[in-house]
Amino acid sequence: MDFDLPPEHDPRRLEIRAWxxxxxxxxxxxxxxxxxxxxxWPRPWGLAADPELQLIIADELERAHVDxxxxxxxxxxxxxxxxxxxxxxxxxRACFLPxxxxxxxxxxxxxxEPSAGSDLAxxxxxxxxxxxxxxxxxxKIWTSLAEYAKIGVxxxxxxxxxxxxxxxxxxxxxxxxxxxTVTPIVDMSGAxxxxxVFLDNVIVPADRLLGAEGDGWFLCTSQLxxxxxxxxxxxxxxxxxxxxxxxxxxLIECGAIGDPLVRDEAAKLYIEGxxxxxxxxRAFSDGVxxxxxxPEGAARKMIAAPHGQRVLELAKRVQGARGLIEGVQPxxxxxxxxHTVFDDWDYAFWFSPGVTxxxxxxxxxxxxxxxRVLGLPREGDRTAKVPWSQAGKTELAPA
Amino acid sequence: xxxxxxxxxxxxxxxxxxxxxxxxxxxxLLIPGATVADASYESNWKKIADVGWPGLIxxxxxxxxxxxxxxxxxxxxxxxxxxxxxxxxxxxAGTWAIIKGGSExxxxxxxxxxxxxxRALALAVARADAPRQGQGDNANGTSxxxxxxxxxxxxxxxxxxxxxxxxxxxxxxxxxxxxxxxxGGAADVLVVAAQLGAERRFFIVEARQxxxxxxxxxxxxxxxxxCTVRFDGAQxxxxxxxxxxxxxxxxxxxxxxxxxxxxxGIEHVLDATVAYAKERVAFGRPIGAYQSIKHAxxxxxxxxxxxxxxxxxxxxxxxxEAPNATLAAAMAQSYTSDAYVAATHQSIQIFGALGFSWxxxxxxxxxxxxxxxxxxxxxxxxxxxxxxxxxAA
Numbered sequence: 001m002d003f004d005l006p007p008e009h010d011p012r013r014l015e016i017r018a019w020x021x022x023x024x025x026x027x028x029x030x031x032x033x034x035x036x037x038x039x040x041w042p043r044p045w046g047l048a049a050d051p052e053l054q055l056i057i058a059d060e061l062e063r064a065h066v067d068x069x070x071x072x073x074x075x076x077x078x079x080x081x082x083x084x085x086x087x088x089x090x091x092x093r094a095c096f097l098p099x100x101x102x103x104x105x106x107x108x109x110x111x112x113e114p115s116a117g118s119d120l121a122x123x124x125x126x127x128x129x130x131x132x133x134x135x136x137x138x139x140k141i142w143t144s145l146a147e148y149a150k151i152g153v154x155x156x157x158x159x160x161x162x163x164x165x166x167x168x169x170x171x172x173x174x175x176x177x178x179x180x181t182v183t184p185i186v187d188m189s190g191a192x193x194x195x196x197v198f199l200d201n202v203i204v205p206a207d208r209l210l211g212a213e214g215d216g217w218f219l220c221t222s223q224l225x226x227x228x229x230x231x232x233x234x235x236x237x238x239x240x241x242x243x244x245x246x247x248x249x250x251l252i253e254c255g256a257i258g259d260p261l262v263r264d265e266a267a268k269l270y271i272e273g274x275x276x277x278x279x280x281x282r283a284f285s286d287g288v289x290x291x292x293x294x295p296e297g298a299a300r301k302m303i304a305a306p307h308g309q310r311v312l313e314l315a316k317r318v319q320g321a322r323g324l325i326e327g328v329q330p331x332x333x334x335x336x337x338x339h340t341v342f343d344d345w346d347y348a349f350w351f352s353p354g355v356t357x358x359x360x361x362x363x364x365x366x367x368x369x370x371x372r373v374l375g376l377p378r379e380g381d382r383t384a385k386v387p388w389s390q391a392g393k394t395e396l397a398p399a
Numbered sequence: 400x401x402x403x404x405x406x407x408x409x410x411x412x413x414x415x416x417x418x419x420x421x422x423x424x425x426x427x428l429l430i431p432g433a434t435v436a437d438a439s440y441e442s443n444w445k446k447i448a449d450v451g452w453p454g455l456i457x458x459x460x461x462x463x464x465x466x467x468x469x470x471x472x473x474x475x476x477x478x479x480x481x482x483x484x485x486x487x488x489x490x491x492a493g494t495w496a497i498i499k500g501g502s503e504x505x506x507x508x509x510x511x512x513x514x515x516x517x518r519a520l521a522l523a524v525a526r527a528d529a530p531r532q533g534q535g536d537n538a539n540g541t542s543x544x545x546x547x548x549x550x551x552x553x554x555x556x557x558x559x560x561x562x563x564x565x566x567x568x569x570x571x572x573x574x575x576x577x578x579x580x581x582x583g584g585a586a587d588v589l590v591v592a593a594q595l596g597a598e599r600r601f602f603i604v605e606a607r608q609x610x611x612x613x614x615x616x617x618x619x620x621x622x623x624x625x626c627t628v629r630f631d632g633a634q635x636x637x638x639x640x641x642x643x644x645x646x647x648x649x650x651x652x653x654x655x656x657x658x659x660x661x662x663x664g665i666e667h668v669l670d671a672t673v674a675y676a677k678e679r680v681a682f683g684r685p686i687g688a689y690q691s692i693k694h695a696x697x698x699x700x701x702x703x704x705x706x707x708x709x710x711x712x713x714x715x716x717x718x719x720e721a722p723n724a725t726l727a728a729a730m731a732q733s734y735t736s737d738a739y740v741a742a743t744h745q746s747i748q749i750f751g752a753l754g755f756s757w758x759x760x761x762x763x764x765x766x767x768x769x770x771x772x773x774x775x776x777x778x779x780x781x782x783x784x785x786x787x788x789x790x791a792a
Contacts, residue, residue: 001401001402001403001408001711001715002401002402002715003712003716248786257790263782263783263786267783267785267786268733270785271730271733272705274709275705275734278709279708281402282402282403282708285403299697299704300704302697303701303705363694365697366693366697367690367693367697369700369701370687370693370697371693373697373700374669374687374693374696374697375673376677376685376687376692376696377677377684377687377688
């Protein structure tokens with residue numbers, strides 16, 4: 001056991017610094033071609049990097065203020081693009097991976113629907129095969145980045161005669177196809193982070209199918225579980241934004257730490273934040289992010305999400321009535337939008353109820369931990385074992 | 400960077416787990432009316448001595464195995480998982496005090512018999528009138544939660560001290576009372592904090608002499624012997640080490656032991672409660688199929704992960720004598736104690752009325768958790784130190 005992080009003079013650091021000196025303002029394409037976008041992937045895309053090297057690369061890119069590929073194109077780099085390695089064709093890899101890893105083509109995830117959130121396999125969007133293409137019809141929601149995305153990773157039902165999970169397939173669709181309409185959703189923070197996407201008889205060429213028909217559920221779950229560990233800090237919003245360390249610094253700076261209740265709570269949050277850092281590094285050290293992460297990732301998110309909410313809540317609370325004025329930051333040293341939009345403390349707080357909803361609701365995460373880690377009996381789903389076309393009737397039938 | 404346990408550490412942990420499973424039995428404590436006198440302290444200690452664990456932390460030069468805090472964490476965790484009653488913790492405390500504060504001659508006199516398992520120790524530092532929360536000083540305008548050990552120290556003229564040392568020929572005699580002495584009744588030799596003029600110092604005191612009276616407290620955690628010790632002109636030998644050098648070093652290590660006990664205890668309680676929730680049927684389903692139970696246990700699993708990480712990190716930091724070792728130990732105690740208290744209470748709730756009976760082990764864990772959250776200071780007092788350490792930096 002050794003908790004020391006790779007030191008400053010580690011030769012692997014020096015190598016990356018030398019590269020950054022040769023390429024002081026690298027383009028996304030240069031970062032990707034150097035293997036730094038997905039260092040844990042095999043060559044030629046990545047460097048087959050071990051966890052330590054991944055950590056070093058992320059660290060050095062951040063210090064050099066290079067926009068990290070997982071920030072620029074998170075859906076591709078963190079979640080979906082790896083499925084092309086396992087389930088894609090050579091043609092798909094050649095066509096989609098280089099611009100995705102370079103951040104030139106942004107991806108979005110077309111999974112959730114108005115009637116299919118936690119119960120994702122209940123999705124109703126259909127993709128019907130007609131000759132050399134599919135015709136897609138449906139309504140997706142809570143899609144981030146849809147307004148910028150070139151590529152949408154679509155989950156749709158290709159065979160309603162199969163049970164709900166078995167009849168799903170995945171496609172890589174062009175977001176500029178005729179019939180795709182993107183409409184922003186204004187969330188409770190007042191921002192437009194998310195969109196609805198309407199798919200009205202969209203023609204998708206058959207070679208855009210990822211894997212085989214019926215692989216959709218496997219692909220969706222593996223992509224959602226692939227958790228890229230937040231490398232540098234346990235930020236309050238899904239690893240991004242302020243952390244408990246910054247909260248404590250702010251409370252000291254503004255004097256609120258003198259209040260004994262604030263002091264004790266700040267200490268609790270600080271300690272939890274440091275523990276989350278250890279858990280993230282441990283997961284990283286175990287190399288779980290190199291493969292599809294299992295329920296351990298769900299457990300970490302289950303711990304981290306409410307922690308982040310409490311970090312933001314305490315910062316907001318010490319502001320008193322001033323905290324209700326739009327845009328007023330809790331601490332003088334707050335840096336709105338310094339790195340991501342969530343570095344804005346005020347915005348992050350009003351966004352924070354979403355942290356236990358997005359990327360798996362807290363309740364679903366607890367179910368996953370209870371059932372898959374602790375081995376408690378699984379929830380029954382009476383709609384899961386019958387043909388999807390019959391499932392609605394089954395649901396209404398008595399137990 | 401490698402956050403996983405080495406194979407050697409896993410091996411040591413597994414050996415300890417097997418030993419504890421085979422040798423430690425709490426059955427007598429589950430008979431209503433049981434006290435710590437029924438805890439098999441002596442026979443357990445003999446078994447522990449036979450496997451050499453009293454000498455784990457004793458340097459090899461004195462006949463011990465000179466192991467690190469990570470090694471110790473493997474063994475102490477397993478003893479904690481089983482609530483193994485024995486003077487292991489008291490002996491660790493006394494041993495650390497002698498290692499850090501003793502002269503060469505004192506180490507040579509006391510450590511080999513400890514390593515051989517023929518001498519048990521205890522450390523007497525806490526006051527009988529330990530302050531309650533809110534009774535500490537109010538420095539910086541903040542309400543402090545004093546530790547029983549560090550709070551309400553004697554004034555610089557020595558007034559207000561609970562145990563006083565006086566010079567007697569070549570040696571010293573001590574008078575007064577210490578309380579909350581872990582394993583005091585089992586100890587052959589005590590290390591005692593006493594006031595000597597303007598200083599607080601540590602003394603070695605033979606327990607079995609006429610000037611020492613030991614009363615076992617009716618301590619709720621009957622898996623651990625906690626005592627009041629009265630000194631009436633007891634002969635004492637001064638440790639050369641200064642209190643400021645000795646106590647923080649020993650305290651941090653004791654907090655580590657509590658933390659690893661807490662972390663392993665949470666694991667045990669969670670495992671037992673999950674097993675029960677799979678077995679107990681209500682309304683035609685195992686109670687573990689209901690989300691109210693699932694979610695409660697998932698939360699405890701999260702706490703278990705956090706407690707393990709905090710305790711292991713503290714073990715590593717203390718092994719390395721890392722600059723943040725004191726901080727890591729304080730963080731580990733405060734997190735793991737709160738989590739252990741919550742997990743043991745939850746286990747009683749999920750076991751239902753059965754878990755409320757004396758004949759089940761649930762209450763033993765509940766009481767150990769409460770005791771570990773109080774005996775060396777409340778989690779909130781260690782959090783206060785965390786903030787002090789961070790703001791001083």
